[in-house]
Amino acid sequence: MTLPTPSRTRKLGKSGIEISSLAWGMWRFAGLELSAARAAIDAAFEAGITLFDTADIYGFGEQGFGKAEELLGQVFADAPAYRDRMVLATKGGITPPTPYDSSAEYLTKAIDDSLTRLRTDRIDLWQIHRPDVLTHPQEIARTIEDAHKADKIRAFGVSNFTQAQITALAQFSAVPIVSTQPELSPLRIDTIENGELDQAIAMDLAVMAWSPLGGGRIGAPSNAREQSVAAALSGVAAAHSVSRTAAAYSWIMAHPARPIPIVGSQNPARIIEAADAFKIQWTRADWYSVLVAARGVPLP
Numbered sequence: 001m002t003l004p005t006p007s008r009t010r011k012l013g014k015s016g017i018e019i020s021s022l023a024w025g026m027w028r029f030a031g032l033e034l035s036a037a038r039a040a041i042d043a044a045f046e047a048g049i050t051l052f053d054t055a056d057i058y059g060f061g062e063q064g065f066g067k068a069e070e071l072l073g074q075v076f077a078d079a080p081a082y083r084d085r086m087v088l089a090t091k092g093g094i095t096p097p098t099p100y101d102s103s104a105e106y107l108t109k110a111i112d113d114s115l116t117r118l119r120t121d122r123i124d125l126w127q128i129h130r131p132d133v134l135t136h137p138q139e140i141a142r143t144i145e146d147a148h149k150a151d152k153i154r155a156f157g158v159s160n161f162t163q164a165q166i167t168a169l170a171q172f173s174a175v176p177i178v179s180t181q182p183e184l185s186p187l188r189i190d191t192i193e194n195g196e197l198d199q200a201i202a203m204d205l206a207v208m209a210w211s212p213l214g215g216g217r218i219g220a221p222s223n224a225r226e227q228s229v230a231a232a233l234s235g236v237a238a239a240h241s242v243s244r245t246a247a248a249y250s251w252i253m254a255h256p257a258r259p260i261p262i263v264g265s266q267n268p269a270r271i272i273e274a275a276d277a278f279k280i281q282w283t284r285a286d287w288y289s290v291l292v293a294a295r296g297v298p299l300p
Helices: 034-046 067-078 081-085 104-118 137-150 163-171 196-203 222-241 245-254 270-279 284-295
Strands: 009-011 018-020 023-025 051-053 086-091 123-128 153-161 178-183 206-209 258-265
Touching: 009 023, 018 023, 018 086, 023 034, 023 067, 023 258, 034 067, 034 081, 067 104, 081 163, 086 104, 104 123, 104 137, 104 163, 123 137, 123 178, 137 153, 137 163, 153 163, 163 178, 163 196, 196 206, 222 245, 245 258, 245 270, 258 270
Parallel strands: 023 051, 051 086, 086 123, 123 153, 153 178, 178 206, 206 258
Antiparallel strands: 009 018
């Protein structure tokens, strides 16, 4: 018996916003020429992707804090129609070298600064990038409510939060948390086994999976465990005439929490190739074979 094939679109949690079941991320977007930036976005559109995920810190280091958002803002200025074709997600709250700040003063400024860099009047999904344990969740909730009432953000999510942190924040927030962004890949299965995906199902949170290819190790495995996972994925990929990376995306999406892999490549051909994930139908045996390879020990 095969598992259900994921639909190409879905709702963003309780927000009612329609999104693609694949996302495209801009961690390495900063530094591209404008023409290359547009080509990458065009490839994502061709792949059926409407959910675009960036962050204010993307570009920090080589290009500079905010540079990925600034480049996307330049794309919108050059091609205004692109903005309405995408569900725009960004993040804030990492403040090198502090390192985290979710105070009302900082988050308010972070949202405003992102709007300015992106040259837009609203952010469809704004996320706290990493939890600041020194800010009470009630303060965060009030800040988000103010931004939502001002129509600066349409929906609110979190990234890298623990289950307890999500539960605590949800207790105080009148604006529902609609998404969570954990690391998840066939090589990083903690999210599957520690209850994070179960909580997402219970709370109707869209799960945006960052580093779905294990930081490139799916494509270039370097130890026995990684090679075992890659071999299990390759067998399914070959049977469906797709790449191993497409199989990895598909494996993630087959979970009933319907995680959304964030495609990180800036290469147009590889972005388009991600849509091959929808060509795969998993059997339970094949899906569990990848999980067993990742665990390194048999299931109980």
